[in-house]
Structures are given as C-alpha cells and as structure tokens.
Amino acid sequence: LAVAGVLIMNVMLVAVSQRTAEIGLLKAIGAPRRQIIGLFLTEAVMLSLLGAAIGLAIGLFGSALIGKLYPTLPVGAPWWAMVAAVVVAVVSGLVFGSLPARRAARLDPVIALAGR
Structure with a gap:
C-alpha cells in the first residue's frame, strides 16, 4: 500500500511539473x-480508483480461475472486503495526492508562466 501511495505521489508530482504553465495560467485568470487543489486531488483519486478496479478485476478473475481448477476449494471475496479495498484506494489517493496538489496551488503564476 505504501509503495502504491508513493507511486501515486510520484505520478502526481510529475503531472504538476509538466503542467506548470497550465497551472500558472489558471492562477493568472x-x-x-481550492480549485487547483481539487483538480489534482480528483486526478489522484481517479488514478487510485483505476488501480483498485484493475486490482479487483484481476483478483476476481484469479479466484474464479482457482475455483475452476480446484472445485473443492472455497474461493471468493466477501463484498465488504471489496468495498474496503475501494475505500482504501480513495483514501490513499487523497493522502498521497495532497502534497502534489498543495505544491501546484502554491505556484507563483508569474514564475510558472515565465518558464513557458
């Protein structure tokens, strides 16, 4: 979970550095x-939800495959575990996306647009 969080933070920091001019323009107008923080937190949560959806799909496919190979083995995840996985993904996206979002919101528009 920590590794996934650090990866989310890294992706978001790269997004902030690549979109410096866009952020500067938003601030200039x-x-x-709050709006800039919201943009980047939304992106971080969407990345986390995408990862959770892919992980759940792979997990469900894997458990179905194991159920077919070993019919006597009880497989399947309870619904609450899947809900908990999605909640943890959203929370980790918010937590690990907050630093890049705050960094984006603190950018000086003059400096951001000068580097264009």
Whole structure:
C-alpha cells in the first residue's frame, strides 16, 4: 500500500511539473487555490480508483480461475472486503495526492508562466 501511495505521489508530482504553465495560467485568470487543489486531488483519486478496479478485476478473475481448477476449494471475496479495498484506494489517493496538489496551488503564476 505504501509503495502504491508513493507511486501515486510520484505520478502526481510529475503531472504538476509538466503542467506548470497550465497551472500558472489558471492562477493568472483567477482560479482559487481550492480549485487547483481539487483538480489534482480528483486526478489522484481517479488514478487510485483505476488501480483498485484493475486490482479487483484481476483478483476476481484469479479466484474464479482457482475455483475452476480446484472445485473443492472455497474461493471468493466477501463484498465488504471489496468495498474496503475501494475505500482504501480513495483514501490513499487523497493522502498521497495532497502534497502534489498543495505544491501546484502554491505556484507563483508569474514564475510558472515565465518558464513557458
């Protein structure tokens, strides 16, 4: 979980560095800090949800495959475990996406647009 969180943070930090001019333009036309933070947190949560969906699909496929290979073995995940996985993914996206989002919101628009 920690490795996935660090990867989310890394991807978001790269996104902030690549979109510096876009962030500067948003700030120059009056976008509030909350809106910029919201943009990057939404992106981090979407990445986390995509990872959770792929992980759940692989897990369900794997358990179905094991169930076919070994019919006497009880397989399957309880519904609450799948819900918990999605909740943990969303929370980790929010936690690990907060630093890059705050960094994006703190950018000075003049400096961000000057580097263009």
